[in-house]
Amino acid sequence: MHLPEPQVIGRPSRFTIEPGELPRLDATCPDTVLDAAQAPGLVIRAASTRGDAHRYNAQPRQDAMGLWRISERIILACVADGLGSAELSHLGAMAACDAARKLRKRPDEQFKEMAERYFSRIAEAVEAAAAERGVAAAELATTFLAAVLEVGADDSPHKVWLMRVGDCEAMVLSKGEWESCFDTASEDEVSSSATLALPGHADQVEICEMPLDRGDMLLLCTDGLSKPMRGEEVRTQLADWWGAFPPSMAEFLWQLSFRARTHDDDRTAICVWRA
Template sequence: MEQDGHISHAEESGTADTTPGIPEPLVIGRRPMLRSEPGTLPKVADRRPDTELDGADLPGLTVRSVSIRGDAHRYYGTVRQDAMGLWQVGDDRLLACVADGVGSKELSHVGAVTACKAAYENFADFLEGEDLKVAADHLFDNIGNDIRREAHARGLEPGELSTTLLAAVVEGNADTHRVTLLRVGDCSAFHLRQGVWMSCFPEDEDDPEQLATSITRALPRDVGPVDVAATILNPGEMLLLCTDGLSRPMRGEQVRAQLAEWWSAPAPPSLPEFLWQLSFRVKTHDDDRTAICLWRT
């Protein structure tokens, strides 16, 4: 049985799932070839967990975040190269980061983790900058330097830790939540308003295939110019930060529609529900998948 292009595991096998507990991840469209479960443990330095799950309930803001190892990395026993981070800064600021280590570099997952951590550690200098563009370039220059130092401490060339990075600075009060977005590379940000997805970076809307066909900019080599965007998060709206493991399948209308349906619900999902939702499966899309969702309540 197929409804709106969504085929469940039980429907495809022709059996009814009567086992209590969390159901298998939703399959959207055609079923992938690879199984969606962890395989052998990666044999790399600083091995990271298969999955990270985090969240927060802040004044006027609900946050859910997850980073999931892709089915291909699970199948081949390789490490999750995505990273994420959430930090509350003072009483009215949130820093949220997603990073995607370059796939061809064995230790790029170290670079992704280092980039998120460095964004937080250098955040105070960013806040002191009077010109946003200059402050953004300075922040990413410092992040790049921190990645280089980490590489040198390991006796590696800095390029071995290559990673993309997207950082969001959310400033909120009782009346409004302003968001500043900073990035180097192909991570994406989307605004969900009344069930409609809108890219926060105009260049992504102008040429949605650009990031897929060009060489990805990455830290620490490319510290500037930094892409800068801004948006206002109003009550009932949601902001999505993600790596290309999610933005690529979102080019398909079925995926966009399903995510919009889930995330336009009256209440944000629980942490276990959010993890299940982000575990959806789509044929040919088996990369690591990282997402941070911020609902304005």
């Protein structure tokens, strides 16, 4: 059976799609990670894949992700994007996601304070990973986004609590339209906020609390996906793929692997469909 190459949206990438040499690493960092899950009223697809530029240059995937069930009705999902300027940022992204799963309770009315404590502990884990290797913590710098999903009982609403430092994005696809979950910013603010990262900016956590309505899809992603989504053609194609019903795991990875010129970064996406 022959599978088609990933779809080209707009102009084709300048890189070949085949991976090159293996990166020289002292930690396991596979080219692609794929995951999925179901919960009452929810279907989840998740993937993190190395960008064509990193494949071509035998560099590691700097993105990471995590997906865990932490109680009967609580699911934790997170994505991280190691800074391209930090040599060991792939280790920081993995350390942040690994530390995130230590969350064990539902956010309460002190959500802001809880998020700051939570991100402080994650930042400490990144610092510890740097100290273990005898390098500056800045060499493991990573942006980070976490979502706590609560499955509502019976017909009660499903809820989402979002927390982030940096430019990882959360969006909702509703009736064919994309909407950011965080406050939209000007181009100057986007440029400035893109430098925020753990462990140095753990005290600058953005938060958002919202319901997840029937028929909606929540997307958590790194900027390897959110940047090409600024183009109408990509936004429309993804809405067409992900708006009606969840794809299979293989289809989801193929869709996420679309190719577009100047958009050769690692891509990570966790999609949560509310049935």
